[in-house]
Amino acid sequence: xxxxxxxxxxxxxxxxxxxxxxxxxxxxxxxxxxxxxxxxxxxxxxxxxxxxxxxxxxxxxxxxxxxxxxxxxxxxxxxxxxxxxxxxxxxxxxxxxxxxxxxxxxxxxxxxxxxxxxxxxxxxxxxxxxxxxxxxxxxxxxxxxxxxxxxxxxxxxxxxxxxxxxxxxxxxxxxxxxxxxxxxxxxxxxxxxxxxxxxxxxxxxxxxxxxxxxxxxxxxxxxxxxxxxxxxxxxxxxxxxxxxxxxxxxxxxxxxxxxxxxxxxxxxxxxxxxxxxxxxxxxxxxxxxxxxxxxxxxxxxxxxxxxxxxx
Numbered sequence: 015x016x017x018x019x020x021x022x023x024x025x026x027x028x029x030x031x032x033x034x035x036x037x038x039x040x041x042x043x044x045x046x047x048x049x050x051x052x053x054x055x056x057x058x059x060x061x062x063x064x065x066x067x068x069x070x071x072x073x074x075x076x077x078x079x080x081x082x083x084x085x086x087x088x089x090x091x092x093x094x095x096x097x098x099x100x101x102x103x104x105x106x107x108x109x110x111x112x113x114x115x116x117x118x119x120x121x122x123x124x125x126x127x128x129x130x131x132x133x134x135x136x137x138x139x140x141x142x143x144x145x146x147x148x149x150x151x152x153x154x155x156x157x158x159x160x161x162x163x164x165x166x167x168x169x170x171x172x173x174x175x176x177x178x179x180x181x182x183x184x185x186x187x188x189x190x191x192x193x194x195x196x197x198x199x200x201x202x203x204x205x206x207x208x209x210x211x212x213x214x215x216x217x218x219x220x221x222x223x224x225x226x227x228x229x230x231x232x233x234x235x236x237x238x239x240x241x242x243x244x245x246x247x248x249x250x251x252x253x254x255x256x257x258x259x260x261x262x263x264x265x266x267x268x269x270x271x272x273x274x275x276x277x278x279x280x281x282x283x284x285x286x287x288x289x290x291x292x293x294x295x296x297x298x299x300x301x302x303x304x305x306x307x308x309x310x311x312x313x314x315x316x317x318x319x320x321x322x323x324x325x
Contacts, residue, residue, distance in 0.1 A: 033230035040170040040232070043107045043115025048096050048122030055096070058089030095127035102137040104169045116169045134169045138236060143188050145242055148195045150209065155246035158195045158209070160217075161239055162187050162224055168232030179231045186227040187238075194220050200245065209243055216240065269309055277304045 062085025097117065099105055105117040107129040117123050118136075125131070142161040150156050164183055166172045172179040194216060195209065202208035209216055217239050225235040281297065283289075 033227070036168075036171045036175055036230055036232075038113050038170045038174050040116050040168045043105075043117045043125055045117060045123050045125040048098075048124045051092055051096055051124030052122065055089045055093035058085050058092060060089075061085070062089070091127050092124075093127075095124045097123055097125055097131055099123055102135065104134045104136055104166075106132045106134055106169050106173050108132070113170055113174065132173060134166060134172060136166050136169070138163060138165045140164075141184055141187060142241060143184075143191055146188065146192060146195070147246060148192050150195060150200045151197060152199045154200055155248065156195060156200050156209070157242060157244050157246055158191060158240065159242035160187065160191045160220060161241050162221075163236040163238070164228070165234050165236060166232060167234040171230065171232030176231045179233060182231050183228050183233055187224055190220060190223040190227060193223065200243075209240075213240060266309075273304070273309050277301050280304065 062081055097105055099117055099120045101120045103120070105123075105125075107114045107117065107125055108131075109126060109129045114126065114129060116134075117125060140161055140163045143159050145157050145159045147155060147157055162183070166179065176182045198212075198216065199206070199208050200210055202211055207215055220240070221235050221238045224238055228235065277300075281300075
């Protein structure tokens with residue numbers, strides 16, 4: 015099969031997976047530098063609160079007590095707004111249940127201290143599906159498995175659109191693998207695509223379908239590949255014999271094609287150089303002998319004619 019024989023991915027049948035429109039999308043959260051927030055909190059607690067306690071001990075109970083009452087809780091509230099974000103990690107913020115934004119900048123950050131924070135990993139992950147036993151488009155039972163490389167692209171959708179985006183990716187990957195396996199034959203008997211002979215096109219189609227299924231969960235598919243593809247054990251022996259028979263037929267066709275070309279070349283060379291003049295009957299005999307020698311699967315033992323041309 016040549017490159018021109020392969021259908022482009024754009025010509026492959028597309029399966030439209032209708033998912034609900036996302037209710038939320040990721041947006042940056044309001045916040046600031048965490049070290050500035052840390053300094054402010056320390057100043058409020060130690061400076062204002064501590065100074066108020068010192069003034070109260072010096073006899074200024076009213077003023078000192080007021081400063082301590084205001085400074086310490088205010089400083090504690092400011093310090094509660096501190097949050098750390100590791101590389102390849104994000105924090106999803108909620109203010110009394112309402113999504114307020116996502117912090118992706120790594121390091122010490124300061125956000126609204128009244129918000130709750132949920133950590134979401136944005137690292138690249140991989141998932142290898144179990145070996146699934148399904149029927150291909152011809153009805154033959156086959157075993158198939160795939161590995162998918164994925165990453166969270168929208169943290170808001172990953173958290174709020176599905177119960178568990180990790181489990182969602184695993185389930186949708188298995189569904190897509192089953193659908194691809196049932197849409198194409200294991201071996202192509204015509205010019206169509208097959209799972210075994212068109213691995214690149216099939217895996218590209220698999221990536222497209224998984225991407226459609228997990229887009230609503232804010233997940234981006236980096237790559238997917240088939241890791242296991244075989245006939246089911248109960249028919250593997252019979253299918254191997256069929257493949258071997260097909261290989262034998264293809265080899266015989268190639269041999270016959272080459273033998274006919276060599277016979278034609280021999281007759282043309284003999285005629286052009288006028289080595290010997292053969293009538294039609296002798297040409298037919300020569301062609302028959304050459305084809306037997308060239309197409310036979312065993313070594314031949316030729317008989318040398320020591321007499322005249324026809325004896």
